[in-house]
Amino acid sequence: MKNRTLVRGRRAVLITAAALCLQPFGASAEDxxxxxxxxxxxxxxxxxxxxxxxxxxxxxxxxxxxxxxxxxxxxxxxxxxxxxxxxxxxxxxxxxxxxxxxxxxxxxxxxxxxxxxxxxxxxxxxxxxxARTVLAVNAAVPARTVAELIDYAKKEPGKLRMGSWGPGTQPHTIQTYMAKKYGVDILHVPYRGEGPMVTDLLAGQVNVTVGSVTALQQHFAGGRLRPLAVTGPRRARSLPDVPTFAEAGYPDDAYRLTxxxxxxxxxxxxxxxxxxxxxxxxxxxxxxxxxxxxxxxxxxxxxxxxxxxxxxxxxxxxxxxxxxxxxxxxxx
Known part of the structure; x- marks a missing residue:
């Protein structure tokens, strides 16, 4: 009786092993x-x-x-x-x-x-x-173009505070680039994410950013924020009336990258x-x-x-x- 049980057990193992061998190689992990x-x-x-x-x-x-x-x-x-x-x-x-x-x-x-x-x-x-990003300002900033923003930064050093969603992000990179190229005094204010940054942008704690169209576009229609230019080689589909940096007269590579x-x-x-x-x-x-x-x-x-x-x-x-x-x- 014991021998018959062992034989049946061995047969079951062999049958199971044979069935596994018939499965296509590499299919098990995906399936x-x-x-x-x-x-x-x-x-x-x-x-x-x-x-x-x-x-x-x-x-x-x-x-x-x-x-x-x-x-x-x-x-x-x-x-x-x-x-x-x-x-x-x-x-x-x-x-x-x-x-x-x-x-x-x-x-x-x-x-x-x-x-x-x-x-x-x-x-x-x-x-x-x-992701499409857009240079935008709080409505209290008296600038409607990139050129006007740079002129304002030169005339009012320290008045512009650019919010970003963290050190080294696109807003930080562009803020540093603008400060270096145009000799303007723009303070970089990093946040732990874009959500908290947008909250302070609306409140005026920071007054300029390069933020995602996703997070900012809802505030443009109400007039709380104002778009100046989009990054990238072409206009954003959801902001067809907003020019690119190149169209605004700033074709620098820093503004073209998406x-x-x-x-x-x-x-x-x-x-x-x-x-x-x-x-x-x-x-x-x-x-x-x-x-x-x-x-x-x-x-x-x-x-x-x-x-x-x-x-x-x-x-x-x-x-x-x-x-x-x-x-x-x-x-x-």
């Missing part, structure tokens, strides 16, 4: 994923474009994957804290990062030592959208999971409903593949590093 909720880290507080986009992405992608995606805001240190948490997470697809360019590009030039290297510790899944908001994963995340996420995200972003949702935020949808996002990052990085170095901004 089983995701088997539990996924964390989506945002390296800034709630209220800004990245957070808004993350929540929309979590909702849409969660439905496609059939699993909950939980957004976690981990702000601080110019995006370093949240990015570092993503880097140190298990590379199993259950911790992802949605980030603006700063933590994975300019921070390499701004800090002598980072706790991570985005070039080797993270890998792109997809560029979700291109960057993507990118979904990333720890570098050693299995390729089947990266591929699955890449397909799902690309399909979601390119769907008419989600594309419109992104455009309504004041951003422009992208939704490229992992390989395309990686190539874009490789091309974009040296441009940002040179621009950052040229402005002279340093943080340590």
């Amino acid at each position: 089983a994923y995701p088997a539990k909720p996924v964390r989506l880290l945002v390296a800034y507080p709630a209220g800004g474009l990245t957070d808004t986009l993350a929540r929309a992405l979590a909702e849409g992608l969660g439905k496609q994957l059939g699993q909950t995606i939980v957004v976690e805001n981990k702000g601080g240190a110019g995006g370093i804290i949240g990015t570092d948490q993503a880097v140190k997470a298990a590379p199993d697809g259950y911790t992802l990062l949605l980030t603006i360019p700063g933590p994975i590009t300019s921070n390499l030039a701004l800090y002598k030592k980072l706790p991570y290297d985005p070039r080797t510790d993270l890998r792109p899944i997809s560029d979700i959208a291109t 960057g993507p908001i990118t979904l990333m994963a720890p570098a050693r995340t299995p390729q089947p999971i990266i591929d699955r996420l890449g397909r799902e995200v690309s399909a979601l972003v390119k769907s008419p409903a989600f594309s419109k949702r992104i455009e309504d935020m004041g951003a422009e949808p992208v939704g490229n593949t992992p390989s395309e996002a990686a190539s874009a990052y490789t091309a974009y990085l040296p441009v940002v590093l040179k621009l950052t170095a040229d402005t002279g901004v340093t943080l340590d």
Whole structure:
């Protein structure tokens, strides 16, 4: 009886092993994923474009994957804290990062030592959208063009206080660039995120910024804020009447650069999971409903593949590093 039991047990093991061998190689990790909720880290507080986009992405992608995606805001240190948490997470697809360019590009030039290297510790899944930013002032500032703003800064040194969503971000870079090129006295005031910065901009605690169209456009119609120019090579779709810096007479490279908001994963995340996420995200972003949702935020949808996002990052990085170095901004 005991021998028969052993034989049956061995047969069961052999049958199970044979069945596993028949499964396509590499399919199991992708087919089983995701088997539990996924964390989506945002390296800034709630209220800004990245957070808004993350929540929309979590909702849409969660439905496609059939699993909950939980957004976690981990702000601080110019995006370093949240990015570092993503880097140190298990590379199993259950911790992802949605980030603006700063933590994975300019921070390499701004800090002598980072706790991570985005070039080797993270890998792109997809560029979700291109963020459009706009130079804007509080309505109390008597400037309606870029030229008038620079003239005001020269005549009233120390009166302009440029808010940013952290050290080394685009507003900080542009503030430093303007101060250096035009010899103007503009104070940089960093915040832990764009949401708190916009609150103080409306209250007049700071009176100028280069902020996301998403966060600022609702305040233009009411007259509390005034847009002067958008960054990038063309006008923003959601602000068609606002000129680019180049159209305003300032074609400098510092004002032409725009960057993507990118979904990333720890570098050693299995390729089947990266591929699955890449397909799902690309399909979601390119769907008419989600594309419109992104455009309504004041951003422009992208939704490229992992390989395309990686190539874009490789091309974009040296441009940002040179621009950052040229402005002279340093943080340590």
